[in-house]
Amino acid sequence: MIDLHYWPTPNGHKITMFLEEAGLAYEIRPVNIGAGEQFRPEFLAIAPNNRMPAIVDHKPSDGGAPISVFESGAILVYLAEKTGRFLPSDVRRKAKVLEWLFWQMGGLGPMAGQNHHFALYAPEKIPYAIERYVKETNRLYGVLDKQLASHEFVAGAYSIADMACYPWIVPWKRQSQNIDDFPHLKRWLETIRARPATERAYALAKEVNPNFGKPAIRTEEERKILFGQTASVVR
Numbered sequence: 001m002i003d004l005h006y007w008p009t010p011n012g013h014k015i016t017m018f019l020e021e022a023g024l025a026y027e028i029r030p031v032n033i034g035a036g037e038q039f040r041p042e043f044l045a046i047a048p049n050n051r052m053p054a055i056v057d058h059k060p061s062d063g064g065a066p067i068s069v070f071e072s073g074a075i076l077v078y079l080a081e082k083t084g085r086f087l088p089s090d091v092r093r094k095a096k097v098l099e100w101l102f103w104q105m106g107g108l109g110p111m112a113g114q115n116h117h118f119a120l121y122a123p124e125k126i127p128y129a130i131e132r133y134v135k136e137t138n139r140l141y142g143v144l145d146k147q148l149a150s151h152e153f154v155a156g157a158y159s160i161a162d163m164a165c166y167p168w169i170v171p172w173k174r175q176s177q178n179i180d181d182f183p184h185l186k187r188w189l190e191t192i193r194a195r196p197a198t199e200r201a202y203a204l205a206k207e208v209n210p211n212f213g214k215p216a217i218r219t220e221e222e223r224k225i226l227f228g229q230t231a232s233v234v235r
């Protein structure tokens with residue numbers, strides 16, 4: 001019913017976590033970003049930002065033509081509204097979930113992403129850049145830890161806000177963080193890791209990319225494809 005254009009990265013895991021939780025029928029359409037498959041015209045037609053994940057829902061709730069959605073946060077909201085799950089309808093609780101979802105989309109994801117880039121992938125190790133993003137990641141971990149001190153999950157019951165944040169905390173070691181400094185975050189991480197749907201979502205990663213778990217950039221060719229993109233890639 002749903003095509004998931006996916007590669008096993010933190011933003012990809014968010015969506016498999018949702019689909020596995022909700023038990024929705026879906027088919028994975030791999031987008032090998034190291035091989036440049038994100039630039040294929042048929043993918044750009046549904047994901048104009050040349051980034052995965054993206055979905056195509058062949059049975060939308062209005063009964064009309066298929067709907068495609070790109071951007072992981074928009075996909076999570078779409079799927080939550082389609083299924084009536086993991087996003088409360090009550091105005092107050094919904095506002096809290098959306099706050100933390102957007103916090104992840106605008107803060108934790110991009111900052112931890114830059115952390116990975118400068119510490120692990122940049123050919124030149126620039127101490128200022130590494131320190132800036134390691135510190136900012138640390139600050140964001142502190143914000144989340146404080147929230148989790150008084151909440152079982154990020155915004156009340158288990159929600160799309162948790163699914164958005166979790167894959168970005170899993171690689172805490174690669175982000176030069178110490179999870180033991182954040183006891184509430186650690187408790188939350190372990191709780192979500194033990195959910196059967198999370199286990200199924202992460203098990204898929206290895207099936208789709210046998211190199212999952214190894215360094216994401218292994219060749220000069222992959223580096224060229226992923227870094228240094230300009231407007232020409234979408235023209």
Ligand SMILES: N[C@@H](CCC(=O)N[C@@H](CS)C(=O)NCC(=O)O)C(=O)O
Binds near residue numbers: 011050071073225226
């Ligand atoms: N804001 C986007 C970010 C997605 C994103 O950055 N995806 C990466 C993998 S995690 C990607 O597709 N990269 C391909 C490329 O850089 O060309 C979202 O949350 O969906």
